[in-house]
Amino acid sequence: MSSKSFILAVIDGLTPALLERGLEGGRLPMLQALVEEGTYATGVTVFPSLTPVCLSSIATGAYPDVHHIPHLSWYHRGKRRVVEYGSSFPAMRAVGARQALRDSIFNMSHEHLSPNAATVFESIEDAGLTPAAINFTCYRGRTRHAIKLPGLASRNRWYEAVYGPKRFFFFNLFESDVTGAPIAVRSRLEGSIDAYAGVVGRWLVTRDGFDFLVFYLPDHDYASHLAGPQASIDALTRADAAIGQLADAAGGLDELLDRYAVVVCSDHGQTHVDASVRLQDSFGDLDVYPGRRRSGPEGFDIVVTASNRCGMVYRLEDCRLDIRALAERTDGARGLDVVLFREDRVAVARRGGQELRFRPESGGWRLDGDPDVLDESLYPNALERSWRALACPNAGDLIVTTADGFDFVDLGGRSHVGGGSHGSLGVSDSTVPIIGAGFDRSPLSDRPVITELAPLALAHFGIEPPASMAPAAEPTRA
Numbered sequence: 001m002s003s004k005s006f007i008l009a010v011i012d013g014l015t016p017a018l019l020e021r022g023l024e025g026g027r028l029p030m031l032q033a034l035v036e037e038g039t040y041a042t043g044v045t046v047f048p049s050l051t052p053v054c055l056s057s058i059a060t061g062a063y064p065d066v067h068h069i070p071h072l073s074w075y076h077r078g079k080r081r082v083v084e085y086g087s088s089f090p091a092m093r094a095v096g097a098r099q100a101l102r103d104s105i106f107n108m109s110h111e112h113l114s115p116n117a118a119t120v121f122e123s124i125e126d127a128g129l130t131p132a133a134i135n136f137t138c139y140r141g142r143t144r145h146a147i148k149l150p151g152l153a154s155r156n157r158w159y160e161a162v163y164g165p166k167r168f169f170f171f172n173l174f175e176s177d178v179t180g181a182p183i184a185v186r187s188r189l190e191g192s193i194d195a196y197a198g199v200v201g202r203w204l205v206t207r208d209g210f211d212f213l214v215f216y217l218p219d220h221d222y223a224s225h226l227a228g229p230q231a232s233i234d235a236l237t238r239a240d241a242a243i244g245q246l247a248d249a250a251g252g253l254d255e256l257l258d259r260y261a262v263v264v265c266s267d268h269g270q271t272h273v274d275a276s277v278r279l280q281d282s283f284g285d286l287d288v289y290p291g292r293r294r295s296g297p298e299g300f301d302i303v304v305t306a307s308n309r310c311g312m313v314y315r316l317e318d319c320r321l322d323i324r325a326l327a328e329r330t331d332g333a334r335g336l337d338v339v340l341f342r343e344d345r346v347a348v349a350r351r352g353g354q355e356l357r358f359r360p361e362s363g364g365w366r367l368d369g370d371p372d373v374l375d376e377s378l379y380p381n382a383l384e385r386s387w388r389a390l391a392c393p394n395a396g397d398l399i400v401t402t403a404d405g406f407d408f409v410d411l412g413g414r415s416h417v418g419g420g421s422h423g424s425l426g427v428s429d430s431t432v433p434i435i436g437a438g439f440d441r442s443p444l445s446d447r448p449v450i451t452e453l454a455p456l457a458l459a460h461f462g463i464e465p466p467a468s469m470a471p472a473a474e475p476t477r478a
Helices: 016-024 029-037 051-060 089-093 097-112 120-126 152-153 192-206 219-227 235-248 253-259 278-285 323-328 380-390 450-460
Strands: 004-010 039-044 073-076 083-084 131-134 143-146 161-164 167-170 210-216 260-265 273-279 303-309 309-314 336-343 347-350 354-361 364-367 398-402 405-409 431-437
Touching: 004 051, 004 235, 004 309, 004 450, 016 029, 016 235, 016 431, 029 235, 029 253, 029 260, 029 431, 051 097, 051 120, 051 210, 051 450, 073 089, 073 143, 073 309, 083 097, 083 323, 083 354, 089 097, 097 278, 097 323, 120 131, 120 210, 120 450, 131 192, 167 303, 192 219, 192 235, 210 235, 219 235, 219 336, 219 380, 260 450, 278 303, 309 323, 323 336, 323 347, 336 380, 347 380, 354 380, 380 398, 398 405
Parallel strands: 004 210, 004 260, 131 167, 131 210, 273 405
Antiparallel strands: 039 431, 073 083, 143 161, 260 431, 303 309, 309 398, 336 347, 336 398, 347 354, 354 364
């Protein structure tokens, strides 16, 4: 057990390639100093490589089969409606903007996140320590926080309060302390959310106000979506400066690392996209929901939810086709890559007309078919990530990804053509940088996975990880 506090800084959408280019160009003084003082590794995220899924995995130390957050846009079978966490503003309007805001701000961390998946914030506070989070969207904790916008609270009485970390700051909606920080969302193009985080983080470090802090910086991902993953260096320099404010508050880098163990990571990568495709087009002869007619899914064949570079297809009870037949509809479709589904308690991956069947067996994997379908050099840790994504109870019956250069059109008709996107199994979407500094020895494995970060933080404090933070070698059976 260490006497140091722990800071986990998450720069959304940062790729190893952009980080390394920024380091070589001398534009990232804080990250450069942390690399020189610590350890740098290239890690792997979960699948789908989309922010709600990835941040939930960071918070719970678990894959989607455990935490139950399947995608950025998904079909809630129990409530028979589409959940949309914010693919785009038109997508949120397509499902109802008010409902989309409730889902992304409140329901994801409380109703949708499995009650059996303990968060790092809950485990830290249960041990008598003080957890903190800034702008982190998977935030469930033990302390009740009242909303700071009375008008919103009065119109949504169920949401007058949420349960989060003891020290909790969430885009000015929830603020456990008065810090003097500016409005977070005034200008994302200029990095206002990261600037807000920097001020709050500085306030906390100055007061030594936490034992564990998740310091979330999302503005880089926004910039990368617009300009592409190799053209967002200005946003990355602002994220570097925000982390630098923590060191300034401590009195310098040496003082920061004397008091804190620091991990900086990304939640997923990004890939440049030049063209978009509609997943619905593979099922043109079927009645696809959401559609132009009727307000609910009754009478439809399938539900299609697609966003970024991953889509899901949910088979409804009146559909005349079985799941395999639905999967075969995507064969040869322009812009599509890997198609995943389950059949007879075995996972099936199809790509380019070839098929691989796989399942866990004796601590490894039993494979039948063409192993090149999920070539490790193209799709890192694909068997583990695919199996666990399919085992998520909220996942679609099919999970479909796009080929490099392609993006799915979302429910609002938007895509990221000309910029960056993510969500697939591909190496560019799936690979993340991880830096660790201030530890007695390197905290990182040779090929770390983001699910290791929560258990790492708990081990730092001598806290036994909960059973839900299962090791990657023991996937949940489908």
